[in-house]
Amino acid sequence: MKQQYLLDYEATKASKNGMPVCKFDSCIPALQFCKENGIKMRGHVLVWHNQTPEWFFHKDYDVSKPLVDAATMERRLESYIKQVIEFCQKNYPGVVYCWDVVNEAILDDGSWREINNNWYTIMKEKYVEKAFYYARKYAKKDVALFYNDYNVFLPAKREAIYNLAQKLKEKGLIDGLGLQPTVGLNYPELDSDDIDSFKTTLETFAKLGLQIHITELNFEIKGDESNRTPENLKKQADRYYEMMKLLLKEDTDNGGPCNITCVTVFGICDDYPLYKNFKQCMYLWDKNCNPKPCFYSFLQAGLDWKASLLSK
Template sequence: MREGARGAALDTACDVGPMTRRSLLAGAAGLLAAPARAANDPFGPMGRPSWAADSLQAAAARTGLTYGAEVPGFRFARDPAYRQAVAREAGMLVCGTEMKMEVVRPEPGKTDFAQADALVRFARSNGQRMRGHTLVWHEALPPWVRPLLARATAPQAEDFLRRWIETVAGRYRGQIASWDVVNEVLSQDGGGPEGLRESPWLTALGPGYVDLAFRILHEVDPKAAGCWNEDAVEQGVPWMEARRIRVLKRLEGMLARGVPIRRFGLQSHITSTVPIDQGQLRRFLREIGAMGLGIEITEFDIDDRAFPADVATRDRKVADLAKSYLEVVAAEPAVLNVMSWDLYDPDTWLNDHPYRKRPDGLPQRALPLDAQFKRKPLWHAMKAVFGQAPDHSAARAKLR
């Protein structure tokens, strides 16, 4: 969809010389050329729940949990069997890339919501809820945005951030249960301003960009829960424990400042090369819950590169590792959702990541369903954990 000349002013500012506040404000307004959608238009009415009585979602729901999955647009668009599996197993869906700026705003003056809209319509028709991923990240930015932010003044960058969140969160107002407002904001070593990762947003706006993004989302869609989504805070090694301490300190500061954050997300890309310390994990979740925040497991999968090639052995070890992690997760009353990063082995990102590939080159078996959409030992372990967990329905209903 092409937008008018006002939108092009901001989009091309990085190419036509120094920006003025007036030109950037005029251009930022173009981000809103598409009006916000009403809650029931054009995504259709909420349908009857599609998940099966023996599904992961059905097992999770008995204790107040929701099970869901990331859905890659390429697979969703072309594979009916995949869509059937998603409808059968999940009570919540999330786009992998289709709501990120690189897809929604790929070129100056162009906005594309087609893939995200399709998944939202699918979810509504199947009685499934949606998560939003992700509003502010140091990656998934279209090439034209980095130079724009590098040259912007702080007020100009704030205007751009505001218009971006208003555009995407405004379009899906009333459709999204929770948004990953910021994603992977901690630096790896604790360095940087306030321990934040180097990013175009930090450079343009300073450390306050994190609080600002939450405040903007709350203005745009106050019913959507704002979530800070973070990686590498789950397992039992000293450097992850240090990150957990930093998370707790930052959460306390955000709440003290009145930032409208309602949830913390653990990505949970669990690796077989690092142990699970159930005690440390339990304490971490408990301390977040004691702050009155909900917790989400947002991108769960199991990196199996330390396990043998034999499929039966490997699947058993993956299931055991998942069980040791999820039984702590499912026992915490503040945990609301457990989302796997896809649910179908052939699509896992682990096969393409240079540091996550198996040394023997075999495809990873990281997700609940295999290449034939059959339920694996991991699926059965997840269902068993959900089924045996304490019932925290009442506590979780309050946090939602």
């Protein structure tokens, strides 16, 4: 549910009030499937620097004209968020249980993402808070609002996200953080006390008292198919196992400090053409949808945890 797919260029150009117009044909099948099968859906994403049409930011929605001013962009932002949230709530009540309101607004060094980010160019960092403000305004009270990002274990980035979330929490605008562990077989450390470990990251964000969602969980075997050796597949399986054990240990339900309410994997099977030339070995199933060693280790972590509880 990204702006690239939901914004209707022709209808927006013809809009009498100057506000954007959305079309929802691209997401209706998924919403309908979830509604019919009692599945909850994550709304991803309301505001992102990527996959948003360039024309959305320009005067008269014409890329040959200048960027609009901050006040105009804020009105467009509100209109878009209102349309998307209210469409889902009216037509598919209860299906979308949370929204990633803003995605990947902070760089690895802890600074704001300014380059190739028209949101920032026009509205500066205010666009983040405004997006949460309007999402809170139009979302039902039981719909949770999240900030979502990757490389959250990097100390400078982690601190910047923490400070942002703290400010949003003080204003009642955020319910949780989405942490994207899109990482490799060796880095970062997971269950260690290193400054850039995932454990340290979890326990740092836990101090905010917000929900924690693990989003886009994957451990990639880099390179071509020749690298998908039994040894590397075992390393991948071990990483999934270690991560799941860590999440179980850190969760408040098991006496830990972290209110982990969701774990989501990034995709289903390897080499699925999510993007052009997208061939990656990072998922629980291989390219033929056969379960990999990491599928079994992912489940085994939970089984072992349950067995340890029963043995006490």
